[in-house]
Amino acid sequence: MARFTILPLPYALILVAAACSVLGYVPYDAAPRSTGGAGHHASARTYIVLVEPPPAHTHEDDEAAHRRWHESFLLSSGAGAGSRRRVRHSYTSVLSGFAARLTDDELAAVSRRPGFVRAFPERRVQLMTTRSPGFLGLTPDGGVWNATGYGEGTIIGFLDTGIDEKHPSFHDDGMPPPPPRWKGACQPPVRCNNKLIGAASFVGDNTTTDDVGHGTHTTGTAAGRFVEGVSAFGLGGGGGTAAGMAPGAHLAVYKVCDAQGCFESDLLAGMDAAVKDGVDVLSVSLGGISTPLDKDPIAIGAFAAVTKGVLVVCAGGNSGPLPSTLSNEAPWVLTVAAGSVDRSFRASVRLGDGEMFEGESLVQDKDFSSKVYPLYYSNGLNYCDYFDANITGMVVVCDTETPVPPMSSIEAVSNAGGAGVVFINEPDFGYTIVVEKYDNLPMSQVTAVDGTKIMGYAMKGTSTSNHTATIVFNSTVVGVKPSPIVAAFSSRGPSVASPGVLKPDIMAPGLNILAAWPSEVPVGAPQSSSFNVVSGTSMATPHITGVAALVKKVHPDWSTAAIKSAIMTTSSAVDNAGNQIMDEEHRKASFYSVGRRY
Ligand SMILES: *[C@@H]1O[C@H](CO)[C@@H](O)[C@H](O)[C@H]1NC(C)=O
Numbered sequence: 007m008a009r010f011t012i013l014p015l016p017y018a019l020i021l022v023a024a025a026c027s028v029l030g031y032v033p034y035d036a037a038p039r040s041t042g043g044a045g046h047h048a049s050a051r052t053y054i055v056l057v058e059p060p061p062a063h064t065h066e067d068d069e070a071a072h073r074r075w076h077e078s079f080l081l082s083s084g085a086g087a088g089s090r091r092r093v094r095h096s097y098t099s100v101l102s103g104f105a106a107r108l109t110d111d112e113l114a115a116v117s118r119r120p121g122f123v124r125a126f127p128e129r130r131v132q133l134m135t136t137r138s139p140g141f142l143g144l145t146p147d148g149g150v151w152n153a154t155g156y157g158e159g160t161i162i163g164f165l166d167t168g169i170d171e172k173h174p175s176f177h178d179d180g181m182p183p184p185p186p187r188w189k190g191a192c193q194p195p196v197r198c199n200n201k202l203i204g205a206a207s208f209v210g211d212n213t214t215t216d217d218v219g220h221g222t223h224t225t226g227t228a229a230g231r232f233v234e235g236v237s238a239f240g241l242g243g244g245g246g247t248a249a250g251m252a253p254g255a256h257l258a259v260y261k262v263c264d265a266q267g268c269f270e271s272d273l274l275a276g277m278d279a280a281v282k283d284g285v286d287v288l289s290v291s292l293g294g295i296s297t298p299l300d301k302d303p304i305a306i307g308a309f310a311a312v313t314k315g316v317l318v319v320c321a322g323g324n325s326g327p328l329p330s331t332l333s334n335e336a337p338w339v340l341t342v343a344a345g346s347v348d349r350s351f352r353a354s355v356r357l358g359d360g361e362m363f364e365g366e367s368l369v370q371d372k373d374f375s376s377k378v379y380p381l382y383y384s385n386g387l388n389y390c391d392y393f394d395a396n397i398t399g400m401v402v403v404c405d406t407e408t409p410v411p412p413m414s415s416i417e418a419v420s421n422a423g424g425a426g427v428v429f430i431n432e433p434d435f436g437y438t439i440v441v442e443k444y445d446n447l448p449m450s451q452v453t454a455v456d457g458t459k460i461m462g463y464a465m466k467g468t469s470t471s472n473h474t475a476t477i478v479f480n481s482t483v484v485g486v487k488p489s490p491i492v493a494a495f496s497s498r499g500p501s502v503a504s505p506g507v508l509k510p511d512i513m514a515p516g517l518n519i520l521a522a523w524p525s526e527v528p529v530g531a532p533q534s535s536s537f538n539v540v541s542g543t544s545m546a547t548p549h550i551t552g553v554a555a556l557v558k559k560v561h562p563d564w565s566t567a568a569i570k571s572a573i574m575t576t577s578s579a580v581d582n583a584g585n586q587i588m589d590e591e592h593r594k595a596s597f598y599s600v601g602r603r604y
């Protein structure tokens with residue numbers, strides 16, 4: 007099994023820090039599903055088995071008859087009377103088939119049954135706002151929100167890690183009940199309200215609680231209600247109003263991932279249920295490595311969903327900036343790239359010679375800025391794993407090789423008595439600065455270009471003892487130009503699976519996005535916050551999902567292709583300075599990073 011990733015950058019780090027490349031992908035076949043239940047052969051793995059529809063015209067809605075048909079494939083496979091138990095999921099809507107754990111011999115037996123079509127070993131994938139609605143031109147007075155009724159009456163489904171249903175973003179004051187066509191429900195103990203109208207788990211537990219935070223963040227981004235006085239760690243507009251893109255839309259949550267990641271068979275089960283329940287738009291902030299479309303059950307399932315009128319919006323992946331790094335490239339899904347917004351959590355480095363460099367940080371300590379500190383940079387031990395000098399009371403400059411500074415370096419500086427730390431971006435990341443909430447060590451993250459100048463200053467002369475610096479914290483700055491720029495981590499085309507079709511389709515805000523968060527899931531050092539700042543194409547995706555709900559509200563009769571086309575052809579080709587959108591290196595962004603501009 008390979009695996010999918012939920013792909014917000016920071017999580018990916020937290021989730022699989024031990025195993026992985028920095029973006030959270032782990033190597034193909036690295037992580038088999040733990041065997042639940044006794045008596046399974048060690049060599050067994052989960053397969054998604056496509057079969058012909060049941061014979062004799064079983065009625066489409068007769069789920070039990072479908073399941074019996076699927077179970078019949080296991081009868082001669084050695085599974086015997088246990089076949090009922092062995093069918094993990096039975097699919098009827100987005101494809102005809104089932105998921106089961108099989109040994110090679112059992113698979114061979116299944117494949118000899120009449121009606122067998124194909125079997126795929128299950129892959130594992132991982133999980134791949136307040137400011138962004140305004141940045142995208144959605145404002146409460148008049149404008150698109152008013153014209154689209156805030157997406158009222160539309161239904162957005164999420165394949166994700168669950169939801170913190172008690173979060174203030176999901177209250178239903180003043181919301182109408184779901185439309186009569188809705189067939190979904192909430193799995194107890196979660197109670198549906200008029201906002202959250204469906205919640206079900208497919209990961210083998212019996213709770214839709216979000217233990218990761220990812221699902222709460224994405225649902226809040228797409229369709230959170232207006233919440234007053236929002237900030238994360240005192241940042242993000244000093245208590246602004248948070249709202250999702252389609253605050254009037256109903257939500258249905260299909261939990262298909264947990265902290266271990268997401269398995270394809272569960273994902274497909276969630277997709278199957280969402281289509282049956284009647285969602286209008288399906289938001290998929292998950293992804294695996296590129297796979298030929300006819301071997302990718304998610305692409306196959308999404309195709310069926312689209313033919314049934316459900317628009318499927320997917321994260322493009324976080325493996326940029328190298329080319330041909332996309333996930334979710336099927337031509338029939340809307341593939342979303344990630345860009346910056348016009349907000350900066352400003353933490354500027356001021357050197358002893360008066361030069362200032364605009365960095366960013368979520369740790370803001372204004373008292374720190376009133377003093378100057380000796381500046382320390384070791385040309386040899388520059389990753390701050392350990393130090394060859396006494397750094398007590400100093401501001402330490404560290405290089406990074408990862409999108410976000412490693413927690414271990416922050417701890418090392420802190421433990422060695424450092425007063426603060428300046429992290430220099432990895433060179434590939436250009437102007438993209440991914441911030442994350444850490445412990446309260448005053449810090450700033452700067453671009454590699456600025457970092458080079460800071461290093462130059464720190465190493466000038468023979469002794470470092472005269473070199474000083476401080477970090478000037480200036481809270482949240484908005485109106486930053488140019489915005490958006492492509493986020494460095496956003497995966498790039500061309501599509502490997504389907505090179506003739508230009509991908510990604512569109513770019514949306516996915517860098518340092520502030521949105522809802524479960525208070526129970528700690529942020530950075532053990533802290534609790536009901537909003538958090540997270541980055542990834544996972545965060546860009548629900549922005550587009552929400553916009554799709556707004557379009558659907560105004561044009562309920564439009565096909566998924568028409569909605570997709572309308573969104574793509576009305577997207578902006580210029581940034582907030584009026585110039586062509588740029589990439590992380592401030593070069594003109596190519597079609598392979600932002601999609602086609604019209
Ligand atoms: C909002 O929309 C309603 C009708 O949909 C219209 O009557 C009203 O003028 C609009 N308000 C603004 C501020 O545009």
Ligand SMILES: *[C@@H]1O[C@H](CO)[C@@H](O)[C@H](O)[C@H]1NC(C)=O
Nearest residue numbers: 193194195196210211212213
């Ligand atoms: C949920 O599962 C746990 C353990 O699997 C079990 O202890 C608990 O009783 C279950 N709760 C419900 C409501 O089924």
Ligand SMILES: *[C@@H]1O[C@H](CO)[C@@H](O)[C@H](O)[C@H]1NC(C)=O
Nearest residue numbers: 395396397398399400422423
């Ligand atoms: C490191 O420097 C600080 C302050 O300059 C001093 O108090 C401390 O004793 C030094 N530690 C060592 C191990 O030299």
Ligand SMILES: *[C@@H]1O[C@H](CO)[C@@H](O)[C@H](O)[C@H]1NC(C)=O
Nearest residue numbers: 466467468469470471472473
């Ligand atoms: C460093 O400080 C010493 C004494 O304070 C001074 O003599 C020297 O010129 C300074 N060097 C630089 C490069 O500023």
Ligand SMILES: *[C@@H]1O[C@H](CO)[C@@H](O)[C@H](O)[C@H]1NC(C)=O
Nearest residue numbers: 352354478479480481483484
């Ligand atoms: C802080 O931000 C404000 C507004 O953007 C700006 O006017 C001010 O100069 C900044 N201060 C510093 C120290 O960067």
